[in-house]
Amino acid sequence: MDAIRVEGLTKRYGEVLAVDGISFAAPVGSTIGLLGGNGAGKTTTISMLLGLLLPTSGSIHVLGHDMARDRFAALARMNFSSPYVSLPARLTVAENLRVYGHLYTVPNLERRIAELAADLALEDFIHRPAGQLSAGQKTRVALAKSLINTPDVLLLDEPTASLDPDTGDWVRSWLERYRAQSKCTILLASHNMAEVHRMCTDVLMLKKGRIVDHGTPDALLERYGREDLEEVFLDIARDRRQAVPA
Amino acid sequence: MSGGVRRVWGLMYRHLALYRRSWPRLVELCYWPVLQMCIWGFTASFLAMRMGSSLAATAGAALLGGVLLWEVTLRSQMGVSISFMEEMWSRNLGHVFVSPLRPWELVAALLGMSIIRMTIGVLPAILLAWAFYAFNLFALGPVLVLFFINLMIMGWAVALGVVSLILRHGSGAEALAWGILFGLAPFSAVFYPVSVLPAVVQPIAWVLPSSHVFEGMRGVLLDGVVHWEQLAAAFGLNVVWIGGASLLFARQFHAARVRGALLSMGE
Known part of the structure; x- marks a missing residue:
């Protein structure tokens, strides 16, 4: 069963297309990485998943609830953390x-x-x-x-940003333990490629509001012939190299 | 406690925890109403001393009654607006809006805080008027409760309008929280009857619930008569005001979700 199911999700601000018809699913207990440069559409996607932002078109189902009609039932079983949103x-x-x-x-x-x-x-x-x-x-x-x-679904926006390596590692280990114990589904937006490689079962590569590639971290490395996700990220961001067809 | 009540309490607890630890915040709540009461109390005393008649005493009572009841409107409005802005200033709205808190529960929590803030703010001024200026607001009788309710609802309607403008225009609209009701004061007939106003301005006064309440207050104080028709008019207008403000809030909340303003609010 999918904890998150997104179909044809689009967000347009006037002439600007922030998210362009993306579709993906997150199975229960998975950790999905959302990767992309600044302005790729990560925060917009997370905001729509949380019900903070209304999509222009497309649908979002979280834990079986349609976020357009029944978001509060889903929100009670979700939660969110971001270093950019403070607590009092x-x-x-x-x-x-x-x-x-x-x-x-x-x-x-x-x-x-x-x-x-x-x-x-x-x-x-x-x-x-x-x-x-x-x-x-x-x-x-x-x-x-x-x-x-x-929560059954946890959305994390750069959870280890500005942390020292020791604390960052502690947080990642803790989250991995929590996911293993609770079968929680995690959606992780991060610029830390090592973190994404370590934690994510699947990675969505976003560029200009579109999912330009996806797969397990190891599958992406193999497809691009690279040794770390940072190189894959740069390949996609700079249009340096196309994935080698399997 | 039901889910809705608990969520409303959760948001109120956030503000109450803040006040519990901060005496300057508590002092700030009653500072201005007490100061107003001192100024107008001395003014009323001076008038009574110079005029030395029962007419001066009655005029003084109408003046002090006006001051106290206007503070009810003002504190009710600011109670809602400032509680909302506290969330904005602490950059906490993102967390609040991704919780299962419904928009109407947010409003209920803001209204609850408004009642508490208004009580803490106005009660010392009422006691001061009674102790130092021999003006007992409670002598107005049970009808005082209806005056309070009407003025609070008007304050809430204006506050929901302010919150809606903040949702639309962000922190640029914050200043309205402090100043907007002062703009309505001249038309609210707080210290003088509506008939004193120029004829072209009087229709503005009659669409304000507050002007009917203050006319009613003067009726009780000066003539000992409760003008129920004024109270009915105030209630009727309040239904329209709070209904309109609620629609505006709902519309602006929806628009903020379309624009993505909820997460960035306060920046």
Whole structure:
């Protein structure tokens, strides 16, 4: 069964075609990487998947719910994390998690907060205002917020941006463990090619609003005759080399 | 607690947690109403001293009643607008709008915060008027509740209009949250009857729910008569105002989803 099914998704802003009729599916438990340069349509696609942005045409089904008609049923089982969307800085970590716990109507909320605090090592700063935390701590708190409702679909926009390698690795390991335990489906937009290679079961290469290629990371490497995804990314972004037909 | 009530509470908790820890924010809520009451209280005292008649006392009461009830409208409007802008300033709207919170639940939470902010803001001014200027607003009787309700609904309607403009024009429309109601004050007959206004301006006054409430307030204070027709007119107009504002909000919220403004709001 597909956790996410997108068909003919298009977003047009006046004369600008931001997303051009893309279609893809994310099976339950998969991690799909969304790769592309700036302006390729990644954020627009994620915004439409979250119901923040209305498509010009096409359809999105998340966990069997049509996002055009029944988005709130899907949103209750989804969550989202991005370093570019903040949590209220003056609220403590615990208060922030409490707010989102109520918004997602999480049962046994205090127990869930305690679990997340233990799992993500938040205990030392759980009563500190979110605005006073380091980048690594903020990322862990953002992750805790995005997991407060134990989501079945998780959308992550550059989850390890601006983190040091140690913290970045810790976050990636944690997400891999979480996916293995919960069978959560993850859609990951990232510019970190090593991260995408490590975490993703499938990669969608976006350019000018279109999916120009897709496949497992290893399949893409083989197809382009490259050793890392960064080279594949550059091949596609700069039209340097065409994929070798299988 | 049902799902909807919990989500509304969640958003209100976010604001209450902020106020619980910040005394300057609490002081800010009642600072302006108390200051207004001091200025107009002394003005009323001065008039009573110079004129020395019961007429001056009645005029003073109408003045103080006007000040207090206008603050109800103003604080109700700002309670909604500023709570919404707090979300925008903290760049938190993206998270709020991807949660299962329905737009009407967002509005309900903003209205809840508006009631709390208005109470904290206006109550000290009411007590001040009673303690220092011998003006007891509650002497207006049970009809005071109807005055409050009408003025709050008008404040909310204006606030929903402001939030709609912010959804449409972004942070450029923020200034309206502070100034928009002051523009309606001259036509609201807060301190004088509508008949004082020039004839060409009077139709503007009569489409404002507030002018009917203040006419009603003066009826009770000056003549001891409750003008139910004024209250009925205020309620009727409020239905139109809040209905129109809700439609505008729904339309602008939809338009913001078409334009993709919800994620970038506050930038």
